[in-house]
Amino acid sequence: MKAWQFTDTGKPLRLVEVPDPVPGAGEVVVDVRTSGLCHSDISIMHHPAAKQALAFVPLTLGHEIAGVVSAVGPDVTEWKTGDRVGVWATPRTGTIPGYTRQGGYAERHLAPASDLTALPDGLDFALGSVGTDAGLTAHHAIVGRGQVRAGMKVGVIGIGGLGQIGARIGVLHGAEVHVAEPKRDVWHLAESVGASSVVADAAEWRGKDFDLIVDYAGYDTTQPALEAVRFGGRVVQVGVGKPLGTINLAVLLREKDLLGSFGGTLDDMAAVYALMASGDLAPVHSEIPFEALNEGLDRLEKGTVEGRLVARVSP
Template structure:
C-alpha cells in the first residue's frame, strides 16, 4: 500500500510502498478516507529523528475512515463502522510514535476510536480528531469557558477557529488576536466581539481566560491580559521556548493543554453535524500531501488542509 513517510531530518516527506498492516489483539485496521495536515507534522520532521522510535515513519495523526479488519478480542465495533482516531488515547500518537494515517490503511487501538455520526463529512471527521479535539478540550474542558466570561483566543488558525466558536457557543464574550487580517471576517462570522492584530493590545483589560493557540512571543501577552484569578491555557508550540516575567504570573494560573479524549471528539462531531461549528478547510488529494505540507510551511493555508482519498 502507499504511505507518506518521514525518512530523516532535512529530507522531504516521501511517498513509498509499504506492507499491508495487520491488527493485533484489541486493534482494528482502518481504511483511511481522510487525513488532516497539521503544523505538528512539520515540527516532527524537524526534530523527529531524535524522538521517533524508528524510521521511516508514516506520518498523519488526524484520521478518519472505515473499519476493515478486527483484531482478537475487539468488542463493540464491526467491519464497516465509520470512525475517527483519538490522537491522545491509549496507543502512542499515530504519525509520531506509531505508523499514521498518511497511508491507505491504519492500525488503531479499538479504545481510541470515536464513532462518526451518520451524515458527517469524513473530511470534517478527520480534522475533529486533532484540531477539533485539542482546541475544544483546551477552551471548554481546561479553560471552562462559559457565559459571563471574557475570553481571549490567540491565533485564528486550524485550532483557534474551532476553539473560538466553541467558546461563543458556551456564551462567553470572545476576543481574537490574529495577525492575518484576511481571516478576520471568518472570526466575525463565528461571533467574536473584538479583533486585534497583537495580543499586547489586551494588556490590563481584565480577561478571565486566554487560550494561546499560537505559542510564539504570545504567552507573556496572554498573562498581561488576564486579571487576578484568571487562567492562561497554553496550546500552541510555535517556539520551542518562551520567557515570562515571574512577577506577572502571581495570582494567575498558567496551564498547558495537550490533546483530549474520545468524548471530546464525539462532542465536536455533534457540533459539526449540527453546523454549530463550521471550520474553514481545504481538501486536497492523497498524492498532494507532500506539497500540502510545504504549503503549511510557507504559511499559505487558511484553516486546515485535509487530504481525502479512497472511495
C-alpha cells in the same frame, strides 16, 4: 497498499508500497478516507531533534485519521466492519499514530480499538479528520482546561486551524469572545465564528480584565495574555510557536493561573463531532488528493493554508 513515509530529515516523504496491516488482539484496521496535515509533521521532516521522538524510521506520518473499519481483531466486540470512525491523535497511553506506530498517510491504518470514536452519520470524513486533532485540542484547551462558561469574557490568541475552532466553541458556550491575530487577511474568520472584536496584538488587551485567555499561537504572547486577565484569571497555553520566552513572575502574584494544555480526550473528540454534526461548528478547511500530499505539506510550511488542510485518501 500505498503509504507516504518519512525516511530522513530534510527529505520529502516517499510514496511506497507496504504490506496491508492485519489486526491482532485489541486492534482494528481502518480504511483511511481522509488524513489531515499538521505542522508537527513539518517539524519532523525538517528539524533533526524532532526525529528523535519517532519510534522507528522509515515511518508513515499522519495522525489526523478518519475512515471506515474494514477488519477487527479476534477479541474486538465494540466495533464492526463498516463503522465510520475517527482515530484518537493524542492518546495519553499506548502508541501515537505517526510517531510511535505507523500513521495515517496511507490507504489503511492499524489502530487500537480503544482509540476510536464513532463518526456521526452524515458528517464528512474531512471534518472527521479535523476533529481528531485540531478539534479535540481546541476543545480540551478552552473547555477542559479553561473551564469556559456562559458570561465569561474570553480572549483567543491566533485564529488559525485551532483558534477558529476554540473561538467558536467559546461562543457556543455563551462566552463573549475576542480574538488577537496579526494576520489581517484572516480576520474574517473571527467574524464568521461570532467573535465580538479582533485586534492585531494581544498587548492591546492589557488591563481589559479577561476571565480567560487561550493562547493557540505562542509567539511571545504569554506575557501579554497574563497582563490582560483579571485578578484570579486564567491563561491556557496551547501553542508553542516560540518555545522559549520570558514572563514577569510578579504578574502571577495577582493569583493568575498559567496552565498548559496538550491534545485532548476521546470525550473532547466526541463533543466536537456532535457540534460538527449539528452544524454549529464548521471549521474552514480545504482538501487535496492523496497523491499531492508533499505539495500540501509544502503549502503548510509556507503558511499559505487557511484553516486546516486534509488529504482525501479514497472516496
